[in-house]
Every structure is written in C-alpha cells, then in structure tokens.
Amino acid sequence: xxxxxxxxxxxxxxxxxxxxxxxxxxxxxxxxxxxxxxxxxxxxxxxxxxxxxxxxxxxxxxxxxxxxxxxxxxxxxxxxxxxxxxxxxxxxxxxxxxxxxxxxxxxxxxxxxxxxxxxxxxxxxxxxxxxxxxxxxxxxxxxxxxxxxxxxxxxxxxxxxxxxxxxxxxxxxxxxxxxxxxxxxxxxxxxxxxxxxxxxxxxxxxxxxxxxxxxxxxxxxxxxxxxxxxxxxxxxxxxxxxxxxxxxxxxxxxxxxxxxxxxxxxxxxxxxxxxxxxxxxxxxxxxxxxxxxxxxxxxxxxxxxxxxxxxxxxxxxxxxxxxxxxxxxxxxxxxxxxxxxxxxxxxxxxxxx
Amino acid sequence: xxxxxxxxxxxxxxxxxxxxxxxxxxxxxxxxxxxxxxxxxxxxxxxxxxxxxxxxxxxxxxxxxxxxxxxxxxxxxxxxxxxxxxxxxxxxxxxxxxxxxxxxxxxxxxxxxxxxxxxxxxxxxxxxxxxxxxxxxxxxxxxxxxxxxxxxxxxxxxxxxxxxxxxxxxxxxxxxxxxxxxxxxxxxxxxxxxxxxxxxxxxxxxxxxxxxxxxxxxxxxxxxxxxxxxxxxxxxxxxxxxxxxxxxxxxxxxxxxxxxxxxxxxxxxxxxxxxxxxxxxxxxxxxxxxxxxxxxxxxxxxxxxxxxxxxxxxxxxxxxxxxxxxxxxxxxxxxxxxxxxxxxxxxxxxxxxxxxxxxxxxxxx
Numbered sequence: 001x002x003x004x005x006x007x008x009x010x011x012x013x014x015x016x017x018x019x020x021x022x023x024x025x026x027x028x029x030x031x032x033x034x035x036x037x038x039x040x041x042x043x044x045x046x047x048x049x050x051x052x053x054x055x056x057x058x059x060x061x062x063x064x065x066x067x068x069x070x071x072x073x074x075x076x077x078x079x080x081x082x083x084x085x086x087x088x089x090x091x092x093x094x095x096x097x098x099x100x101x102x103x104x105x106x107x108x109x110x111x112x113x114x115x116x117x118x119x120x121x122x123x124x125x126x127x128x129x130x131x132x133x134x135x136x137x138x139x140x141x142x143x144x145x146x147x148x149x150x151x152x153x154x155x156x157x158x159x160x161x162x163x164x165x166x167x168x169x170x171x172x173x174x175x176x177x178x179x180x181x182x183x184x185x186x187x188x189x190x191x192x193x194x195x196x197x198x199x200x201x202x203x204x205x206x207x208x209x210x211x212x213x214x215x216x217x218x219x220x221x222x223x224x225x226x227x228x229x230x231x232x233x234x235x236x237x238x239x240x241x242x243x244x245x246x247x248x249x250x251x252x253x254x255x256x257x258x259x260x261x262x263x264x265x266x267x268x269x270x271x272x273x274x275x276x277x278x279x280x281x282x283x284x285x286x287x288x289x290x291x292x293x294x295x296x297x298x299x300x301x302x303x304x305x306x307x308x309x310x311x312x313x314x315x316x317x318x319x320x321x322x323x324x325x326x327x328x329x330x331x332x333x334x335x336x337x338x339x340x341x342x343x344x345x346x347x348x349x350x351x352x353x
Numbered sequence: 354x355x356x357x358x359x360x361x362x363x364x365x366x367x368x369x370x371x372x373x374x375x376x377x378x379x380x381x382x383x384x385x386x387x388x389x390x391x392x393x394x395x396x397x398x399x400x401x402x403x404x405x406x407x408x409x410x411x412x413x414x415x416x417x418x419x420x421x422x423x424x425x426x427x428x429x430x431x432x433x434x435x436x437x438x439x440x441x442x443x444x445x446x447x448x449x450x451x452x453x454x455x456x457x458x459x460x461x462x463x464x465x466x467x468x469x470x471x472x473x474x475x476x477x478x479x480x481x482x483x484x485x486x487x488x489x490x491x492x493x494x495x496x497x498x499x500x501x502x503x504x505x506x507x508x509x510x511x512x513x514x515x516x517x518x519x520x521x522x523x524x525x526x527x528x529x530x531x532x533x534x535x536x537x538x539x540x541x542x543x544x545x546x547x548x549x550x551x552x553x554x555x556x557x558x559x560x561x562x563x564x565x566x567x568x569x570x571x572x573x574x575x576x577x578x579x580x581x582x583x584x585x586x587x588x589x590x591x592x593x594x595x596x597x598x599x600x601x602x603x604x605x606x607x608x609x610x611x612x613x614x615x616x617x618x619x620x621x622x623x624x625x626x627x628x629x630x631x632x633x634x635x636x637x638x639x640x641x642x643x644x645x646x647x648x649x650x651x652x653x654x655x656x657x658x659x660x661x662x663x664x665x666x667x668x669x670x671x672x673x674x675x676x677x678x679x680x681x682x683x684x685x686x687x688x689x690x691x692x693x694x695x696x697x698x699x700x701x702x703x704x705x706x707x708x709x710x711x712x713x714x715x716x717x718x
Contacts, residue, residue, distance in 0.1 A: 043557035044528075144685025158646050159421075188420035188584065190643045193628040197642055215558055218630030241634045259562035261591035263629055264614060269569070270562035270591065276527045277557050340634065 003075070004031035004335055005209045006055065006094075006177055011069035013050055016062060017281075024280035025050050026233040028069070029309065032177065032226075033337045037203065037210040039224035039241070041217070043277045046230040048213050052179050055211070056090055057081075073177070092122040095170035099182035101162035105154040111138070112150030115169045122173045137168040141198060160191035164198070171202060181213045196223055217260055221245055226336045229253050232278050232288035235309055238317040238334045249318040251295045287321065295322040309334060373447055374408035375546050375578040376432070376465070381405045381441035383424075383431045387651060399651045401427040402438075403602035409546065412576040416593030416610065418586055418625070420647055424602040425582045429548040432580075433465055434458075445546070463493055466539040470551035472531030476523040482509070483519030486537045493542055508537040512567060529560035533567065540571060548580045553588065565592060586629050590614050598622050601658040602650055604701060608710035618704045618712040620665040645684030657715065660694040665716050691715065 013025040025047040032038040042048045053059050055071055057078060071078040078089065098104045106114060115134035119125055125133060131150065138146035141164040154162060163183060170178055180199070184192035200223065203210060214220060220227055220241065227244045229237040229252070237250040248254045255273040275292040278284060284291050286303045296302040299321065307319040310329035317334040320326065382405075384398040402424045409415045417425045431438040434451070443450040445461055453461060469475035476485055487505045490496045496504050506516035512533040523531055532552060539547055549568065553561040565588065571577060583589050589596055590610055597607040598619065606619040617623045627641045645662045648654055654661050661683035670678040670689040678689040679696075699713040 043559060160646055188647070189586070189628040190420065190624060191646065192630075193640060193642050196630075197640075216630065217558070217632040221632045221634045222630045222636065224634075245632070245634050256559055257632065259559055260632060261562075261565075261587040262632060263587045263590060263626065265591075266611075267591065270566055272562045272566060273559040276529055277559065279527075 002337070003033075004072070004337075005034050005074065006211070007031040007070075007072040007333075007335065008051065008055070009070040009072065009333070011051065011054060011071065012067035013047075013054055013059060014065050014067050016065070019281070022280045023067075023283075024233050025054070027308075028230070028233075028235050029334050030228045030235060030238060031333075031335045032209045032211055033339075034176065034209050035203065035207045036225045036337070036339055037212055037223055039212045039214060039220040039227045040230060041214060041220055041227060042230035043215060045232070045277060045280050047233040047280070048230050049181055051230070052096070052181055052211060052213050055179060056094060056096060057086055088122075091118050091170075091175070092173045093175055094177045094179065095173065095175040096179040096181065097163070097166045097170050097183050099185050101159065101166045101186070102154060104166060105162060107154055110151055110153055111157070111165050115150075115165070115172055118169055119172050133172060134168075137172040138165070140171070140202070141165075141168045142194075143168070160187055160194065163187060163191075163195055167195070167198065167202075171206070171208075174206060175208060177209045177211065179211045179213070182215070183212070184219065185214070185216070192219075199223070217256065225338050225340045228334075232283045233280065234288055234306070234319065235317075235334070236289070236319045238309065238336065240315055240336065240338045241340060243313075243316055249312060249316065249323050250289075250320050251293050251322070252289050255292075255294070287319075289320075295320070374410050375446060376580070377408040377442075377444040377447075378428075378432055379406045379442040379444075381428065381431060381443070382439040383427050383436060384439045397651060400602050400653065401650055402431060405441075405599075405602075405604055407597055407604070407607065409578045409580055411545065411578055412572060413595070414572070414579040414581050414593045416589035416596040417580060417582045417599060418584060418589050418596060419599035420584065420625075422601075422647055422650060423599040424650070425599050426550055428599070429467065429550050429580055429582050433462075433467055433548060435467070459493065463542040464544050465546045465548075466542065466544040467548040467550060468532075468535050468539050468552045471555055472528055472535050473523070475535055476531060478523055481520050481522055482526075482534055485523070485534060486519075486541055489538065489541050495542065504541070505537075508541055511540070511571075512537045513563075527560075528556050529563060532556060532564050536564075536567065536571070540575065540577070543575065544577065545575075546578045546580070548582065550582045551584070552581075554583065554585065561588070568592070586614075586626060598625065601648065601653050603658065603713065605659065605714070606712040607701070608712075609707060612707045612710055616706050616710070618706070618710065618717045619659075619714050620663050620717070621659050622712075624664070644686065654695075656693070656695045656697055657699050657713070660690050663690065663694065665714075666690040666694040669716060 008028060008030050011025055011028045014021050014023045028051050040048045066079055112131055112134050115137055116130040119130040119133045135146045135150055138149055143149055143164055184195050212223060224241045227241050228235050231252050237253050248257060258271040259273055273292055287306055290296050290302040301321050307321050308331050309317045309319045311332045312318050312323050312329045315336055381402055383402040384400050386395040387397045387399060389396045405428055407415060419425045430436040432443050450461060483505050486508055487501045490501050490504055505519050509516045514533055553564050581592055593610045596610050596613045597604045600621050606622045617626055624641045624643045643662050660666055661681060667688055667690055670691050677692055679692045680687055680689050693715050699715045701711045701713045704710050704712050705718055
C-alpha cells in the first residue's frame with residue numbers, strides 16, 4: 001500500500017446559478033488505498049456528494065465547473081482524461097452505487113438487461129455469456145434464485161434487494177474502486193446490517209477500495225479504515241478511524257459525537273451544536289464553522305482566516321486555529337495508508353445465545 | 354368482513370389507579386382492502402395494524418419502533434382518526450374518542466396533535482409562517498386579530514425562532530427551522546398528547562439533538578404526553594419512558610425503556626438492537642444479521658409472524674425432536690422451526706424481568 005489508488009488533490013468545484021457562482025467544494029484533498037475503506041462524513045450541503053461525483057466526472061458542465069485541483073486515479077489525472085477514455089473508467093475501473101436504488105435503476109428494463117449492459121460494454125461479452133456473468137453477480141450478492149430475478153423488473157424487488165442489484169451491477173466488472181453514496185440510508189437497520197456485511201465480504205474477496213459517503217457515525221465506526229470529515233465544502237479533519245473516534249481534533253466533529261444519542265448511554269439532555277448547517281449559497285467567511293464554534297470565543301483570526309488542513313499529529317490532519325500547535329504544523333498532502341484490524345465479529349444468526 | 358379472533362392480550366394489572374392515562378388504545382386494527390378486477394372486488398386485506406393496545410400517561414413518552422411497513426405510522430394516524438380504523442377502542446382521558454363528530458370531535462382534537470416527519474410537505478408553501486401557526490387558533494376560536502399575532506409571536510419564540518419571521522414562507526427556512534414551525538403549530542392549541550411521527554429522521558445529525566431537546570423541554574413545561582414513532586433505536590431509547598417494538602402490525606415487545614434495552618426478550622428486538630451500528634470503532638457486541646426481509650403484511654406468515662426469520666426457533670428446532678418441528682423455506686433456504694412457532698400466534702405476556710415487561714414469543718421466558 002505505497003501508492004494511493006485515488007488521490008484527490010485540492011479539488012475546487014463551482015456551479016454557476018442565476019444568482020452568481022456557488023462554490024460547494026473547496027480545496028478538498030483525500031486519498032484511498034487499495035483494499036481500504038475511506039469514509040467521507042458530513043451533513044447536507046457539505047460537498048461530499050459533489051466530491052464523489054467529481055471523481056467520475058459526473059458533474060454536468062455547465063453549470064458545474066472544475067475550477068482547479070487534480071484527481072489522480074492510478075497515477076492518471078481523471079480531470080484531464082478525454083471523454084472516450086473516461087467512459088472506460090466509469091463502471092469498469094470505478095463503479096458507484098447511490099442512496100435511492102429505485103431511481104438509479106431503469107424501470108422499463110429487466111434486472112438482467114441492466115447488469116448485462118455493463119458487462120457487454122466493458123467485458124466484450126455477448127448474449128448468453130453476458131447474462132451468465134449477470135446471474136453470477138446476483139448470486140454473489142446473496143440474491144436467492146438469481147436466474148428468475150434476472151427476468152424481473154425493479155418494481156418487483158424490495159428496497160434491500162434493489163440495493164443488492166445495484167451492488168451486483170457495480171461489481172460485475174470487478175472495479176478497483178467502489179464509490180458508495182449513502183448506500184444504506186434508505187434501508188431499515190436489519191437490511192443495512194446485511195448490505196454492509198456484504199460490502200465488507202466483497203472487499204475482503206476482491207481487494208477493492210471503497211469510498212463510503214455517509215452521515216451515520218455508527219456506519220463509519222464499523223466500516224471505515226480512514227475518515228475524512230467535511231463541513232461547508234472543506235475537509236476539516238482526516239485521520240484513521242481509531243484516532244478520530246478516540247479524540248477528534250476539530251470542534252465540529254467533537255460536537256457531532258456529543259450530540260448523537262448512543263444506545264445504552266443514559267443521558268437526560270443531549271449536547272447540541274448551535275445554529276444551522278450553512279447553505280453553499282452563502283458559506284460564512286473565515287473558518288466556515290466559526291458562527292457555530294464553541295472554541296473560537298470571538299477570536300478575529302477565526303472570523304478572517306479559513307484555516308488550511310495541517311498535519312497536526314502523526315497520521316492526523318485537521319483544520320482549526322484552536323488546535324494546540326496548529327500554526328506550526330506542516331501543510332502536507334493527506335495520504336494515509338491504514339487498514340484496521342478485523343474487529344467486528346460476525347456470527348451467523350443460528351448461533352445466537 | 355370476517356376477522357379471526359386474535360389471541361387474548363394479557364394485560365398486566367395496572368399500576369396506581371389514580372394515574373389515568375391521557376390516551377388509551379385497545380385492540381386497534383386498521384385493515385386496508387386489496388381490490389382487484391373491473392368491479393374492484395375486495396380480495397383480501399392488508400392488516401397494517403392488527404390488534405395493538407397501549408396507553409400513554411400524562412407527561413410521559415411511549416416510543417414506538419419498528420422497520421418500514423410494520424404499521425407504526427398507521428397506529429399514530431388511526432388513533433387520531435386521520436385514517437379510518439377497522440376496529441378497536443381509543444380513549445382520551447377515559448372518554449371515547451371514536452364516536453364524537455362535529456363540534457365534539459373538534460374540541461377533542463385540540464388536545465391531540467401530530468408532528469410529521471417531512472417538514473417540507475407538511476407545511477403549506479403558500480401560507481406565511483404566521484398563518485400556518487395562527488390558523489388553528491382562529492379555527493378553534495381561541496384568538497384572532499392582534500391577540501392571534503401576539504400568540505403566534507410567543508409560540509415562535511417558544512420554539513426558538515425569531516418572532517419577526519412570521520411574515521416569511523416555509524421555503525425560506527432550513528429543515529430544522531421548518532420542523533420548529535411544525536412543532537409551534539402542534540402546541541398552539543395547548544394539547545396534552547402529541548403523536549411525533551419520525552420528527553427528526555429527515556434532519557441533519559447536528560440539528561436532530563436541537564429538536565429532541567426542544568421536544569423534551571416542551572414536555573416538561575407543558576406536561577405533554579408523546580407517542581414517539583421512530584426507527585432509530587438510540588433516539589427512541591434516549592427519548593422514551595416506555596418502548597413498544599412492532600413487527601408486521603403487532604406489538605411484539607413492550608417494557609420500560611431502560612429494561613427493554615438492557616434485557617430484550619423477543620428475538621426480533623435482540624436482532625434489531627444488535628443491528629444498530631455503534632459509533633465506536635472497537636465494538637464489544639457481536640452482530641446478529643437476520644436473514645431475509647420483512648414479509649408483506651398482505652400475506653403475513655402463519656403463527657408467530659417472525660418465525661421465518663427467527664434465529665432462536667431455528668436453533669432450538671435443530672436440537673429438538675423432529676415431531677415438534679416443521680420444515681419451512683425462507684429467503685431461499687430450507688430449515689426447521691418449532692411447529693408451535695409456525696402455527697400458533699403467541700400472545701403478548703409477562704416475561705421474567707421487571708413488571709410490565711411483555712413480549713409475544715413462544716420460546717423466551
């Protein structure tokens with residue numbers, strides 16, 4: 001794990017609107033290594049989905065515009081790739097699954113047609129051979145009776161099953177990177193557990209990297225190796241999942257951890273982060289978090305200067321003027337090759353009790 | 354229509370009689386007809402709610418959890434008569450809530466309100482915030498004109514919004530602020546019971562705790578009882594005094610909040626709790642991943658509705674006499690379960706543990 005598979009370097013994305021330009025992704029840097037899961041965490045409007053879509057160059061231009069920055073995938077800058085080459089990357093090298101599987105599947109084609117399409121395009125297979133690959137992909141994601149499901153339409157499947165189909169489709173061409181944008185947000189907890197377990201199993205088997213976009217800290221804690229926390233278009237914190245959950249450095253992450261109710265925690269009152277999540281149309285000046293920050297205490301530096309992401313400790317990048325020794329910390333590329341030890345024990349259901 | 358008699362619900366002897374519940378629901382059933390063909394003949398029923406009983410005491414919160422399609426939202430709406438119910442009994446402070454009509458009904462409705470999940474679609478985009486909150490005051494003849502405006506201003510202030518916002522429209526607010534508007538509307542008639550239907554699920558994480566704290570403050574101050582419907586178990590634990598777990602239209606377990614989370618009895622509750630991802634990268638718990646999915650309420654399994662997914666009956670059946678078990682097929686697998694679980698519906702009955710801890714399971718004690 002010496003070379004990152006994907007390295008986003010100071011990406012800036014803007015959209016032009018009738019009321020001027022908005023700039024929802026600002027100097028975003030992060031990296032993913034083979035076999036690793038990077039979780040990108042943040043609330044609505046923080047830029048996490050725009051960042052993910054940029055990797056596949058799915059932002060429509062106009063109104064979108066890649067202002068600056070680079071997205072290196074296996075050493076090549078995806079933003080400079082001709083469209084024809086980019087099409088070979090999409091679906092083949094990098095696949096993506098979305099939050100709402102119903103809107104991402106075409107309602108008038110069968111499941112089989114949709115999976116086979118990717119196989120036909122990228123693997124040079126035709127007819128029955130392509131459908132055999134599709135059937136195998138469905139079996140791998142744990143769908144019972146895949147031969148019959150191939151001939152069914154999306155509306156005949158449940159939400160969890162549709163998400164399995166999306167995963168089957170994404171993995172049918174054995175991508176090196178899977179971008180999963182809130183893959184379980186629309187699902188029930190018991191189905192969420194099934195899908196996340198499936199993703200972990202497939203990752204173990206294929207060694208693919210996963211960029212997992214989510215707002216659920218529980219999902220992050222149990223699935224990620226490294227984490228990038230985004231707020232108002234910026235990465236405010238980037239570290240290993242263990243370091244981040246042990247002691248978050250940024251006041252936003254700290255506040256987020258405290259405000260989430262935890263199972264078994266006996267608290268009468270939740271701590272809160274004051275104020276509201278800023279809208280990309282009018283991000284605050286200076287540090288984007290300063291209007292809600294409990295640490296800043298009227299510090300003019302926070303109001304005027306947006307802190308850069310600095311390496312405040314070994315393997316730990318954060319952006320806050322009020323971290324000890326922040327001004328002296330070096331500004332370095334956030335690159336973090338880290339794989340967590342297997343900690344979650346999954347037992348098959350029948351050995352319960 | 355013919356309704357198969359449900360198993361008797363064993364209600365434990367109620368605690369101090371002096372504490373009359375604000376809302377009492379008995380054997381609530383809401384069935385939706387399935388129509389087919391040219392003449393839309395009814396060919397069956399979706400038993401969305403199939404015999405649910407509970408009560409909520411003054412100033413207390415009953416949490417109602419379950420996965421999508423389990424009927425929790427239908428319970429909340431049927432008991433407020435927003436959806437016609439099929440049978441059952443709903444009492445507000447001892448008086449029947451189901452038969453009143455006209456003015457009598459309107460008077461009772463003041464006392465029972467609802468907060469919806471989606472703060473976008475539950476506020477009329479063409480009305481100003483002042484009108485949204487003020488309309489109930491006018492309809493119920495509580496205040497009009499200047500009085501009304503003053504009351505709206507104080508309500509806005511109470512939920513943490515600037516009173517000068519009353520002339521603005523819903524789209525000018527963020528999700529969390531819109532939910533505050535919905536809350537202001539719900540408390541405008543000083544109700545003493547509010548159905549909170551997933552009030553924070555649509556909100557950003559950092560905003561959820563603000564809304565939960567606000568609901569908590571209002572409860573303490575105004576002694577409002579809540580039926581708190583949610584799928585997030587951690588939120589429900591934090592917020593509720595008592596929790597009921599629903600599966601396929603029935604309550605399968607109910608207990609005081611701390612008791613239910615510490616000592617779950619029903620295998621479904623156990624699995625549900627174990628499925629919640631913990632915000633801790635070094636978790637201690639082992640995970641039970643349930644096989645299969647929630648069956649359709651139009652065609653529920655016989656016997657215990659959970660038996661096709663139940664890890665417990667499967668485990669016990671594997672060690673039992675073949676005569677006591679049956680083979681079933683679920684999620685593409687064949688395995689044996691206890692015949693009792695497959696054929697007879699378990700009643701909600703007292704289990705070991707704290708008093709009033711009830712669960713519907715043949716296997717656990």
